[in-house]
Amino acid sequence: MKLNKLKIGQLETSGNLFLAPMAGVTNLAFRLLCRQHGADITYTEMINSDALLSKNRKSFLKGLSSPYDRPFGVQLVGSSTEKLREAAIFVESEYRPEVIDINMGCPVQCIIGAGCGSALLKFPKLVSEIVSELTYALKTPVTVKIRILERDEKTLEIAQLIENAGALAITVHGREAKQMYSGSSDLVAIRAVKRELSIPVIANGDIKDEESAENTIEFTGCDGLMIGRAAMGNPFIFRRIRYYLETGQKLELDRQARQLEDFKSYITLLEEHNLLSSQNLRMHAHWFTKGLHSSRKIREKINGLKDEKAIFDLVRSSCKEKD
Ligand SMILES: Cc1cc2nc3c(=O)[nH]c(=O)nc-3n(C[C@H](O)[C@H](O)[C@H](O)COP(=O)(O)O)c2cc1C
Structure with a gap:
């Protein structure tokens, strides 16, 4: 039985299986479906803080939720502390999510070119400022999603700084930004973060079936698992993993x-x-x-x-x- 409840500030989740934020994928309908199959918490795709503040309709739709989509997180992407704070205040009052996440992991050129996503990790002072300003301005727990850095001590430094700035959970995708999706997710690096921090650490990367889920949680000792690509067209993955972690048996399925x-x-x-x-x-x-x-x-x-x-x-x- 490895499906522990998880506490993110005041929020207590039913278990520890997270649906990853995915652009073009994790709309409300998809989140609801994953939830029906056992995801304990879901995230919207990243929403650009500038676009949201300029009332871009497409961006606005990304944050929509429903009473059945709970608890859920809204993920923001941006590089200006001021705009992220403003957008987060809007998100808090408009969508009332249980969590507001900041994207500090996206490696895509158009995002890092604008100084957002994983590009932020090069600027620890800015990372700290963003997290502490948002934590101060919001009642909603702030979480952060990162990729690992080239040197383990740098990953630990930034993770520690994120915790000290007030984030209440952190998700770690065990690849460097420059890897995009090549190689495999580094469980040793994720485990090192888990050992270093006191806030919940959610492991992410390459969880695609029952065995990889079990291996990731056992090896890293993390508090939760975040599943991305394996859920695309396959939300049933949550049911399979949940069942396996609870019973040790696999679900038969057509x-x-x-x-x-x-x-x-x-x-x-x-x-x-x-x-x-x-x-x-x-x-x-x-x-x-x-x-x-x-x-x-x-x-x-x-x-x-x-x-x-x-x-x-x-x-x-x-x-x-x-x-
Ligand atoms: C199509 C697609 C869109 C993504 N969009 C986002 C996003 O909006 N925000 C984010 O933090 N990560 C995004 N990611 C990264 C995933 O959240 C996750 O970190 C990554 O896919 C590794 O997990 P996995 O091996 O379970 O897929 C995206 C990934 C994919 C494949």
Whole structure:
């Protein structure tokens, strides 16, 4: 039994499985689906603080939630303390999330080029200022998500500084920014952070099945696990990992039926929350049909369709054929 509850400030979660923030992926519908399958806390994709403050509609939609999407975190990305603080105050009053996370890990060029994401880690003073200013300005717990640095002592230094500045949890993706997604997540580096800090440390990177989840939590001793890519088109991963960590047994499943059924639920949730036209359904369709023996046929059909409604109808009828 490795599914401990987790405390982030006053917030006590039901367990310690986190859905990672993912741009273009973790919209409200997807978060709700992951939650139904056992995610204990979910994060919005990163929201640019400047775009949010300039009332950009697309950015505004990213933070939307529902009473069933609790507890959830809103992740902000930015480089100016002032703007991050302003955006965080807006987020707190508009979306009322349980947690506000600051992205200090994104390695993508357009983000680091603007001095945001992992670029912040080069400026410890700024990191400290951002975390302490937000902690001071908000009632909501502030958390931070980082990547590791080239030298272990630098990772520890920055993690310690984030804790001292008032963050109430930290997520560590065990890759350096320059690696993007190459190599594998460094569990030794994550473990070192866990040993150094007193706040909850959430391990992230390459958790893709029951064994990797168990290995990560046992090896690092971390307080929680954050799952990203393995949940894309496969929110059922939370149910599988939860079941395994609780019982030591694996869930038997009919993957084909499961994925199509989940895709149908995903589309229904998008429709219920008026998100159907704002999301890239084709990308999700590709992920949800990955690995299925009929996937090529379904993907070809989807590529030929002109709008979300047509994709919706196709998936619904594919699910009926299976029933
Ligand atoms: C499509 C995609 C979008 C992502 N967007 C974000 C983001 O908005 N904020 C963030 O902190 N990390 C983002 N990430 C990184 C993930 O949160 C996570 O740290 C990374 O994928 C490693 O975990 P994994 O091996 O479980 O996928 C993104 C990753 C992917 C694949």
